[in-house]
Amino acid sequence: MKNTLSFYSRQICRILLGLSILLCCSCNYLDVAPPEKPTVSNGFDTEAKGLGFLLSCYSGLDAVYASQNAQPELGFSKAPSWMTDYNCQATDETIPYFGWQTTTLQMLQGNVTPSMKWTSDWTIPYTMLKQCYLFEEELAKVTASWLTPDLRNRWLGEIAFLKGFWHLYLLQYYGPIPIMESLYDANASGSDLPGRSHFDYCVDRIAQWLDEAAAVLPAKIDNTEWRRATSTICKALKARLFLYAASPIYNGSFPYPNWRNTNYETPGYGKELVSRTYDPQKWDRALAACKEALGFALNEGGCSLFGYNAASRTQDFTDIDRLMNAEGLTLDKLKIDDRTDENFLKSVMLMRYLLTTIPSDGNREFLWQMGDYMQGREVLIMPYNIIKDSNGSMQGGWVGSGATLYSIEHFYTKDGKLPEYDPEFTPKTEYFQSADLSNKNIIKLNHNREPRFYATFSFDGDQYSPIIVDGEPLTLQTRVSSLHGYAPNRGLALGGYYIKKWIQPDIRYKKADGKASFKRHFAITLRLAELYLNLAECYAALGHDAEAMDALNPIRSRAGVPELTAQMVAESGMSITEWVRSERFIELWGEMHRYYDLRRWLIAPQRMDATSFQGLNAQVPDPTFEEFNQRITLTNLGGKWHTRMYLLPIAEHEVYSNPNLEQAPGY
Template sequence: MKLLINKTISVFLGVLLLGLLPACEDFLDRQEDEAMTFEKIWKNRSTVREYWRNTMSFLPDDANDFNFSPWLGASDEGTVTYNRDFRWINFGSWNPTSVPYERMQHYYKGIRECNVFLANVDRTSDPLVSEEEIQEWKVQTRFARAYYYFLMMRNYGPVILVGDEELDFTATTEQLERPRNTWDECVNYVVSEMDDLAGKLPEEWQSSSDYGLATRGAALAVISRLKLYSARPLFNGNELYSGITNPDGTRLFPAFNGEKWAEAAHAAKAVIDLGTYELYRAGNGDPYEDWMGITNEHWNSEIIWSTGYKSRYIMGVHTVPTGVPGTAYGGVGPTQQQVDAYAMQNGRYPITGYQGDGTPIVDNTSGYPANEFSKEQFTNPAFDAGYNTASDDSENMWPVLFKDREPRFYMTVFWSDSYWKHGDRHTLISFAKGGNGNKSHDYPKSGYILHRFYDHSLPSHSGQWGNIVFPTFRLGEIYLNFIEAVLECKKNGIAIPTDYETEAMNIWADLRDRAGMSPITDAYAGASTEQLIDLVRRERRVELAFENHRYFDTRTWMIAEETDGGPMYGMNIDAEAESTTDTPDSFWQRNIFETRVFQPNHYLYPFSQREIDRNSELVQNYGW
């Protein structure tokens, strides 16, 4: 095996050329104690284990990447004020030569590393390495490899499957050209890998040192999410993409198949039936503490898999208002559209749509106030949960649009003229112009800031941020996957077990009970199947807010032209504050902070133009 190759060779020809080449190159670069050779790696347990860890190092860092990736700031749930390259997505200024947050090369490199490890690990000669340990490393590596494919598929659709192939690197560039596999081929590969691994991975972590490794539930959870995406309109009968074919005429995107909804339902049910996971509850009946515990209680009963136990610094420092002493770059916040998405205390969703000028269309039975900006003195219920408590006065005059909302609202949305709790201190914050939360470029453009991922019990002003286990996969998502799939089966006349619908409604009631609300069938008695499908989409938006779902949900549902394009609303951050803590009345009005562009070709990423130029077999995605 050659140990040197030009690093400038890139993804498709690049990955295929680099495919199983010296994945050890970066690994070998780190060996400072001796001139490590490829053969020597497999003779020592420590180097074999290090190589295995290297295969896993390409997994995304969801906690530290949360405002650098597009999943928050390029969806209608959030705004990120910093000049990230994904803003090209928001303004429609991206193209195959300027692809923001491009990770395809990264993941194919990870696949290459996995293939090299899998092809060579059985050569390990160190007697300290047991067969059991080798098998554990192999299944974890296969999990990572399949997951890398899944991560590319959700952005690009069908990709090129390399499999275990060891390529002939003496071949010409033309001989290494490859077409894309079809969507169904890609899905079948990832599902078959994860399904096989589910029978080999442990059911639960054996010790704290295993936290973050894949389990049976993790493999089944990946299948659940992928099957759900595969059943949705983007990848199931999408007419826009029906004409995308390989040079030999092979259609890359499938025709509609309603049975895929049944597959999605079965996949979610398989995770639920493990009986390994349960919705996190603190045990005292407090819905505020219950829901915040999802991200505050490390490795809790709801977490199926996480990309790791991370410092909360990156998430905290970008969501703590600049008015709070210490390091603070607070510029990540919810949009007004996301604020409007939360239900009222009675469980009904108040905003059903918008008029042309952005005026909300209100469900009059929800209890939402007729004049949303009239002010009343009321207590933010989060005060009782200890998240925003003012040191001297917990009641302010606030617009009534914040009154009588569900618990998840108060644990996610922080608004101006409120006290931010940081340890045992509290700071009054203003996001108006000249306010202490509106400094330089570090401010939330919507006039709201996200405070779900900040640990309010710690004094960040003293540099204490704590840690977080980001919920990459959790039971709440699997519940919602199952509910949606069951309802879509009913809508499309797809046969599923008769008890599925009853179970779907029961777990939906359990999810809402944890959030302090009555069952959806009480709040919307007599709702039709179509209405329930709309409602479970709304439930998903707030239950999984800022967990990297909304971006992919709007695209796979193919509603992003409506949701992710056009005006994005917030409060009037240009209203002049009279002091650093003043929030003037003129702040409280719906205001367009950004107008975004979403065209039909934006549903999927374009393949880089350099790959199109180098691989005549590679077909570009629709509209690019």
């Protein structure tokens, strides 16, 4: 018999009210009892309990963004970070270790089916939407004096935000989705449940929720409320929403032109699911939203690019100097590309501190931060054998991921140009020759690059970190198997390049006990740089090249590369759109954007084939310099793209249980 609860995850929700949080226990079963609803008397008899109920509506965020804070007792045990979640790793940015990331490898190999474990990406949002409607329903009954009109409005604004957010989360993965407008009766038949709504209808409805929330929420909050919604976050997400809606995949170029609903009809759209014609007004709408979001964030939201002086359009190293001094980190401890230029060295440190600091460190770039899931999880990407402790044991990381050669070749040179388009950079035929620096292991490809390159990647002969070995530097020896090179049955940067991004530059391993001084920093969901890049993309799409460059240049200036000029664009042979996409690739590398960008731009077939996954010849024990430094294709990684992979499939049992629900095309 078909399960009538499947669409909204077929999970038991046993609501347990405490002083600080309402916990909803979720499980996947074919037949379950309806949820037990909290009553006003035990859910809202104090403001603290009411706030706990509200915060329970945020709890799913721990499962989809955090890891330390994931709550398996709620049924939320996915607990990804960017380093372990398939939707970040299954791109052309990174090479996952073959022994790990089974879901990632299946995606890279094109083995995406409805029977795979996509359940949490579908059920967690709908479970949390159910919780939101339950909260809203019960809040309407509260008459207690502590619930002032302002407090009620703020709480309802947060619920409206979460409705918009969770639908947007689903939209990014699945395209057109069912819109949940109310708390459905647990005994409703499958035919009474909605099917997918037209993509444009979904976009408009999500925007309505975000607008509703932005009208009543504060523009900024203090650090004690760091995860709660603000009007700044609402406007930023609306800008992202409209940008995605204007992108090629949903603006006239959807790869399955005949895909439509069989039964369900969207008001005003019938059974259609995706628009078939290009609409330039979608870019106009996205541009307006991006301008509003950026302006609001810079003003009412109190945000600013970390390490950037907007008035002078130059870098600001005030916080960098303070942070380095606090850890005894002086410039003479840094060895980066044999460079002694103070601004260059500080630029590298600025970009390293960018994602490893919090507001109390002076970092006001983040609009929305999920939690301290990175505390101690840096070991997932750090190299093995960092230090020998007092017991003689080697301590270090797990090396679960490395960078592709594509990533290495698509960060800028010191002049702010892509290597293949920079006439001053070393010729491609000489990339893998020694750069003849003080460390002869450093190759020409890794020499004379921009600060973000050295803040993001590490390689043979590079100083991985200046004081990590109990106050001393660690220089990578990726050709030595007993240190940081290939060894069977352990993690490995398979392409020869390690990741530095997210590794705090002042981390130390102590010889006494082998422990590291990991610090708390946040999982980043929104930061100001994305708003600049979103705005630049809209301008480029509308043919406003000068305005697009103006939006890009704060990002470039902060990173320590020359501002983009019309002459540079003309001489490069790249369009302004290609410049925007290159800047986005570099600035947001590894921050869970590339997965979506490859799809919305319809470039995944070119970027996700077998030849996209290349690296150095690092899977050889103790290779010579010449053996190691050569380009190879990682054929055992896979690299196979199918058109159906533009959208994730819905689990088979969900489609079976709801006759109105269409499977994604091609599955």
